[in-house]
Amino acid sequence: MRYSQAFIPTLREVPSEAQIPSHQLMLRSGMIRQVAAGVYSFLPLGYRVVKKVIAILQEEMDRIGGQEFHLPALNPIEIWEATDRVAAMGDVLFRLENRRNLVLAPTHEEIITYHARQHIKSYKELPQIWYQIQTKFRNEPRPRSGVLRGRQFLMKDSYSLDATWEGLDQSYQKHYEAYHRIFSRAGLRFFVVGASSGAMGGSASQEFMVESPYGEDTCALCDHCGYAANLEVATSALSPVPRLDPSPPLELFPTPHAKTINDLIEQFGVPEERCAKSVVYIVNSQPVLILMRGNDELNEEKLAAALQTTQFRPAEPEEIEDIFGAAPGSIGPIDVPDSVRILADTLLRETNGLISGANKDGYHYKNIDLVRDVGIIEYFDLRTVREHEPCPQCQQPLRIVRAIEIGHIFKLGTKYSEALGATILLEDGSEQPIIMGSYGIGVERIIACYIEQNHDDKGIVWNPALAPYDLSLIGINVHKDSAVRDIAEKLYEQLQQANFSVLFDDRSASAGIKFNDADLLGFPLQLIVGPRTLKEQTVEIKIRRSGERLHVPLDAVISTVQEQYHKLSEAEI
């Protein structure tokens, strides 16, 4: 491609809406332009990167036996009602209501299961891995960070169909390995965490994560043993609050100025871990009292897992007054109405000597014994892990980091096959729903994360794997200096014959503009043809990542480019 003919609208200044480096650089390098919040056009340069990512995805999915589909983005709403996901997804699901009710698919479990139901009848036809790379639509309440969270985005989604749970394990493992290869080939530094399966349903789930301050997820990591978990499910090795023996007697005491756990600690000198914080949630319109140790933070994802529902919310202060007869700062587990279900974090399991509200304004109880004084308590892991707590595997301190999710693998089980009636006959003649897995990779996120990890103050630093072009061929004064022009044109031809994709900067712009644009676009190699080096019958090769410059005799240019390019490609893997 000749630069003079190319549509690559680079920007010298950073558009004010872009806050993070990848967004700024994708705009500045002319890869993308915004059309609306969370909606972007990929311009030719950016789309070349998309296509390279897609090629990697296809190769690695094909390698594990995946078969590529192209499923429709327009789905009849009925199929989404059948799995109850119209309600589950709420406003995130785009709906079209002219003539026939349709939705824009945010994911494709339903359609995949629909086809499986149509045609898969026997265990003999399994396993299958079906995938596609397609545009997904999700009406995100808050798109952000450029293409990192869009309302329309490209996803590689795949689905495994198995007859047995062991088969699912194998399909899941294949994806795990394929995902490792994909992200490694893309040049990303990433890690894998155990994750919540959320509203998708199903059992095991892991997320592939890129550490970044701009991430929307938080993970607990152990640098010592490699433990890694999304904070939604992370645990630590903290010891439960030990029982006192003998159990001291229950005692009501006035606490007129204590509204919070910290007030109790400051005013009465009680140890934090002996305080039981009471939190009230309304779960399916029923009140639930949740006891947490001290100032431990309730984790709503864990609560959802414990309750097996996401239909809950914190109670309003007025509701708490109505139910407990006391303000939120004075409630506790003693003398609660029978209708209130009581949950407690496992750190409080069957312990005693606790201080908590008395359900009477201005009073607390001390020496509460959860076994002696409180009715039925259900114990669950409900707390949010904090920085420096001991790793659950090796007791070394945990690190808490922000991360961007680039891939997610799920053991779905039979949720969708049951809802849509996708069943098979087994060897013994019995009928059983197909056992499914679901696996996703965000294409734009790979690109944005790559740029987050590979840029400098001049621009992007592409590796061969994702680079939109292999190299920039820069002709200095091409339009005036016929010697430069002839050599550059000749190299342009030869490089293309040697199968390199080349952006030939044949513009009449000054050298500085060309150098800066080349650094901004950041192709792995720059080949600089100018009168200065041509006097010595050489041209210059600049390696973008290292900044290293080689002066190469004219007859050795192609072979040196091949050699350097090969080196850069090797370095990635």
Add this chain to the structure above:
RNA sequence: CGGGGCGUAGCGUAGUCCGGUUAGCGCGCCUGCUUUGGGAGCAGGAGGUCGCAGGUUCGAAUCCUGCCGCCCCGACCA
């Protein structure tokens, strides 16, 4: 959906508080000449419904009301 910020030419912005020439500047763009190894110089030029609608006023980018859009924080996130 709650909180905050912003909306002036392709990009970045001044002016808005305190209404008053023809809305200013840098970059980019067009023409000409001179330049050309890290974002050239000179000269000339084009480009604006000041987000939209209504209101106040002799007069509105500026004040008031409503709406729309974008960004950030939070909630949400299969």
